[in-house]
Amino acid sequence: MKKLFLCAIMLFSLGVSAQSQYEKGMEKAFSFWKEGKITEASNLFERIANAEKKNWIPAYYVAYVNIISSFGIKDEAALQAKLDKAKLHLDKADELSSNNPEIMIMQALRNTAFIAFDGQKYGMSLSMKNSEIFAKAIELAPNNPRVILQKAEWDMGSAQFFGKPIEPYCKDIKRALELAEKEDQKENFEPSWGKSRAEQVLKQSCSK
Amino acid sequence: MKNLFFLIIIFFSFQIIAQQQINGIVTDSKGNPIFGANVYLDGTYDGSSTDEKGVFSFQSSEKGIQTLVISFISFEEKRITGNISTFKDIKIKLKEDVNTLDAVIINAGTFEAGDNAKVTALKPLDVVTTASALGDFVGALQTLPGTATVAEDGRLFVRGGAAEETQIFIDGMRVFTPFTPTANNIPTRGRFSPFLFKGISFSTGGYSAEYGQALSSVLSLSTIDEPIQEKTDVALMTVGVGVGNTQKWDKGSFSINTSYINLAPYLEVFPDRNTWNKPIQAASGEMVYRHKLKEDGLIKLYGAFSYTDFNLIQQDINFENGFRFGLQNRNLYFNGSYNGFLKNNWTLSSGFSISNDNNHINLGDDLVKNAESAAHIKMKLKKRFSNRFKLFFGAEYFLTDFNEEFISTTNGSSSLRFQNSISGVFTEADIFFSKKLATKLGVRMEHSELLNQTTVSPRASIAYKSGDNSQFSIAYGQFYQNPLTNYVKFDNGLKAENATHWIANYQYVKNKQILRIEAYYKDYNNLIKFDTDQATIYSNYNNNGFGSAKGVDLFWRDNKNIKNIDYWISYSFLDTERDFRNYPTAATPNFASKHNFSLVTKHWVEKWKSQLGFSYSFASGRSYTDPNQAGFLNQQTKSYNSISFNWAYLISQQKILYFSINNVLGTKNVFGYNYANQPNMNGVFERQAIVPNADQFFFVGFFWTISDDKKSNQLDSL
Numbered sequence: 001m002k003k004l005f006l007c008a009i010m011l012f013s014l015g016v017s018a019q020s021q022y023e024k025g026m027e028k029a030f031s032f033w034k035e036g037k038i039t040e041a042s043n044l045f046e047r048i049a050n051a052e053k054k055n056w057i058p059a060y061y062v063a064y065v066n067i068i069s070s071f072g073i074k075d076e077a078a079l080q081a082k083l084d085k086a087k088l089h090l091d092k093a094d095e096l097s098s099n100n101p102e103i104m105i106m107q108a109l110r111n112t113a114f115i116a117f118d119g120q121k122y123g124m125s126l127s128m129k130n131s132e133i134f135a136k137a138i139e140l141a142p143n144n145p146r147v148i149l150q151k152a153e154w155d156m157g158s159a160q161f162f163g164k165p166i167e168p169y170c171k172d173i174k175r176a177l178e179l180a181e182k183e184d185q186k187e188n189f190e191p192s193w194g195k196s197r198a199e200q201v202l203k204q205s206c207s208k
Numbered sequence: 209m210k211n212l213f214f215l216i217i218i219f220f221s222f223q224i225i226a227q228q229q230i231n232g233i234v235t236d237s238k239g240n241p242i243f244g245a246n247v248y249l250d251g252t253y254d255g256s257s258t259d260e261k262g263v264f265s266f267q268s269s270e271k272g273i274q275t276l277v278i279s280f281i282s283f284e285e286k287r288i289t290g291n292i293s294t295f296k297d298i299k300i301k302l303k304e305d306v307n308t309l310d311a312v313i314i315n316a317g318t319f320e321a322g323d324n325a326k327v328t329a330l331k332p333l334d335v336v337t338t339a340s341a342l343g344d345f346v347g348a349l350q351t352l353p354g355t356a357t358v359a360e361d362g363r364l365f366v367r368g369g370a371a372e373e374t375q376i377f378i379d380g381m382r383v384f385t386p387f388t389p390t391a392n393n394i395p396t397r398g399r400f401s402p403f404l405f406k407g408i409s410f411s412t413g414g415y416s417a418e419y420g421q422a423l424s425s426v427l428s429l430s431t432i433d434e435p436i437q438e439k440t441d442v443a444l445m446t447v448g449v450g451v452g453n454t455q456k457w458d459k460g461s462f463s464i465n466t467s468y469i470n471l472a473p474y475l476e477v478f479p480d481r482n483t484w485n486k487p488i489q490a491a492s493g494e495m496v497y498r499h500k501l502k503e504d505g506l507i508k509l510y511g512a513f514s515y516t517d518f519n520l521i522q523q524d525i526n527f528e529n530g531f532r533f534g535l536q537n538r539n540l541y542f543n544g545s546y547n548g549f550l551k552n553n554w555t556l557s558s559g560f561s562i563s564n565d566n567n568h569i570n571l572g573d574d575l576v577k578n579a580e581s582a583a584h585i586k587m588k589l590k591k592r593f594s595n596r597f598k599l600f601f602g603a604e605y606f607l608t609d610f611n612e613e614f615i616s617t618t619n620g621s622s623s624l625r626f627q628n629s630i631s632g633v634f635t636e637a638d639i640f641f642s643k644k645l646a647t648k649l650g651v652r653m654e655h656s657e658l659l660n661q662t663t664v665s666p667r668a669s670i671a672y673k674s675g676d677n678s679q680f681s682i683a684y685g686q687f688y689q690n691p692l693t694n695y696v697k698f699d700n701g702l703k704a705e706n707a708t709h710w711i712a713n714y715q716y717v718k719n720k721q722i723l724r725i726e727a728y729y730k731d732y733n734n735l736i737k738f739d740t741d742q743a744t745i746y747s748n749y750n751n752n753g754f755g756s757a758k759g760v761d762l763f764w765r766d767n768k769n770i771k772n773i774d775y776w777i778s779y780s781f782l783d784t785e786r787d788f789r790n791y792p793t794a795a796t797p798n799f800a801s802k803h804n805f806s807l808v809t810k811h812w813v814e815k816w817k818s819q820l821g822f823s824y825s826f827a828s829g830r831s832y833t834d835p836n837q838a839g840f841l842n843q844q845t846k847s848y849n850s851i852s853f854n855w856a857y858l859i860s861q862q863k864i865l866y867f868s869i870n871n872v873l874g875t876k877n878v879f880g881y882n883y884a885n886q887p888n889m890n891g892v893f894e895r896q897a898i899v900p901n902a903d904q905f906f907f908v909g910f911f912w913t914i915s916d917d918k919k920s921n922q923l924d925s926l
Binding site: 044050051076080081082085125129132162 | 244246248250251252253255257277279281282308310328406437719720767774817860
């Protein structure tokens with residue numbers, strides 16, 4: 001009985017320490033990211049993804065860090081290498097959690113990074129892909145603030161290009177902001193970004 | 209309880225005691241430290257990033273045999289398995305990943321376009337927005353160096369080679385009759401619409417051992433693996449209508465594209481130099497069915513059908529009332545391919561293609577009926593031993609059945625038939641010695657049953673990256689091709705024609721700018737000769753022809769220095785002579801011009817939602833024989849000039865208005881001269897200039913795409 005009890009305690013404490021290791025690791029990675037230590041953040045997320053073989057979230061963040069930091073890169077080889085890495089981890093995340101709108105819109109963001117680099121080369125094929133991704137994601141998660149925000153930003157871009165009114169998309173972004181504010185505290189570091197981006201877009205494009 | 213507490217204490221302290229220090233240094237192959245490499249024990253949280261000096265150090269409580277993983281972007285991941293206690297002060301050298309964009313590319317001779325290409329000379333959109341191309345693949349390729357402007361023909365003449373020396377492949381399978389048939393002086397077009405393809409690889413020499421039966425050039429097209437969305441396309445044009453549709457489902461998709469072209473209304477408004485009994489009428493359709501299998505396998509079926517019909521009278525100096533030419537052509541093409549991944553990095557690609565081409569040709573009062581059925585089967589296995597060493601080998605089989613009936617009002621009738629089969633095996637290895645040095649070595653063996661001949665063609669190329677943006681490459685290859693049907697049908701004692709290519713290439717790529725300089729030497733042997741004016745059943749044939757071609761091709765593309773303008777410049781210098789066909793002596797053939805130049809620009813005008821395209825092509829004069837003077841191919845025409853312009857206007861996201869005009873200035877170009885068979889009363893052979901049927905061509909089209917997202921348009925199919 002005593003032994004059993006001991007075993008239970010040990011198992012429990014192991015469990016707790018594993019859990020906290022994940023949390024500690026993720027928090028550390030986020031703090032690297034905040035400090036601008038992109039490589040360290042990406043590396044740590046990658047190590048966590050490698051240890052947590054069944055969790056899509058760290059892999060998602062490896063992709064996220066690499067995609068966000070690829071905007072503005074001038075060297076195509078460097079861009080491609082970063083986005084290849086992002087793709088590898090997005091595929092991993094997708095395998096662990098298929099039809100996940102969060103992962104889908106990250107794929108769209110990766111495409112956008114390519115288009116931003118060379119619209120002529122990548123614009124035609126990838127922008128069609130993005131339209132398809134957004135259509136599917138909004139169907140799966142009509143009330144996800146990040147999906148609404150990303151889709152609205154995307155549509156806004158093409159509306160601006162064709163000189164069409166952007167007001168309907170401003171409405172969507174406002175809605176995304178409201179949903180983001182109401183969003184429950186996510187467990188396990190599930191994606192919860194979007195609030196500040198929505199505020200920024202509203203200020204930039206919709207305040208006129 | 210006390211005991212338990214103790215145990216826990218002991219347990220924790222044991223853990224602390226058991227911590228192992230893991231440390232070392234990570235460098236590249238030259239010993240330069242790598243900053244930011246990820247070093248960790250596989251499957252654990254234990255790890256760290258290297259610092260500026262490449263140094264890493266971390267603690268782990270793991271025990272026994274572990275795997276240490278070292279990874280860094282653009283380098284090959286390294287895994288070291290061993291007892292954790294040995295992971296101390298280790299020196300790790302990472303090898304550069306050769307699979308990156310900045311690695312050397314073996315590219316002598318080849319232009320790539322499409323998503324997978326590392327350096328794209330042509331982008332997917334270019335094929336369809338090049339002003340002079342009129343939406344034809346081949347037309348766009350004619351703005352690249354190495355090709356000659358032979359505007360009355362429309363096919364690809366590469367580096368002094370005749371049009372027949374270029375072969376076209378779709379998804380690796382041969383297309384036997386890639387061009388729509390036309391009358392003299394009316395340029396042909398490729399049968400396939402650019403709509404269904406995602407990539408093009410155009411090789412002007414030194415190509416892979418995978419391809420045979422082409423002396424000069426190989427154009428390889430790949431169809432789209434997975435269309436992006438369901439949609440319907442409608443095209444209304446001055447010359448006809450087109451409809452396309454794509455359907456998608458979970459495991460596959462289906463695309464169909466059909467068109468009907470009738471030139472009658474156009475010719476009514478802009479008559480040309482011919483008398484049309486029946487203006488060109490063509491119906492065609494293409495479809496692709498794709499099915500995804502488990503484990504990334506993919507089956508693609510491609511089918512194309514076309515029917516062309518016309519009848520006209522063309523002026524001819526030897527026929528007082530002109531020469532009547534009529535043609536009905538029916539063409540069926542079907543191609544299937546399978547691509548799949550096997551175990552242990554093996555890939556299998558296999559496929560087949562069959563074609564059936566039927567012609568009904570009126571030549572004056574005579575009638576020629578012919579039919580060619582052909583098939584191609586191919587299987588290729590590829591093994592990736594590592595990123596640095598890949599090997600493929602395969603086998604293929606071609607079968608051709610040709611029959612022809614000649615019904616003459618004066619000479620009676622005749623008919624003939626022949627069958628030919630060619631079997632081939634090939635193998636090729638891709639070897640990367642480093643990110644800077646790579647080579648490709650291959651060999652191909654073919655056996656032709658009809659000619660009873662076996663040929664062996666080695667191919668080799670090597671490339672060296674000399675700087676961050678520049679590289680050199682050279683290529684060598686032997687190429688064999690069976691003589692044309694036109695000759696083999698009369699004599700089957702002939703042998704295959706042969707060409708040897710030597711190519712040296714320099715390429716500089718930086719920030720949306722490409723400079724490419726290529727010099728080549730081509731040596732032709734065993735070309736077919738015959739001893740009459742035309743190839744007939746009464747001619748004597750032999751393999752004693754020969755020739756050579758040497759030249760320099762220049763290509764410059766820039767999408768950076770002028771705002772909103774993308775342009776490219778091609779220049780080709782060609783020096784060629786050959787003694788073949790009915791030539792009495794070696795001479796520069798009439799399809800070759802010494803200098804070819806093209807300039808293509810694209811200008812996006814935001815304010816007008818329009819893309820304006822402009823292209824200029826120039827070719828120096830071509831040779832012709834003036835029977836009033838001594839010698840063979842003794843004269844030269846004046847040079848060729850043509851300026852084309854197009855304008856694509858986006859009415860809304862899914863509606864495009866397209867306008868184009870070829871030869872804006874209406875330059876009167878002359879391709880050569882036809883001389884009378886008999887001299888006139890003064891003993892002079894009179895002549896007639898060979899000129900285009902019409903100096904200019906206008907095109908207006910409205911393209912409408914209907915899809916759920918209301919975004920895509922047909923800009924990529926124009």
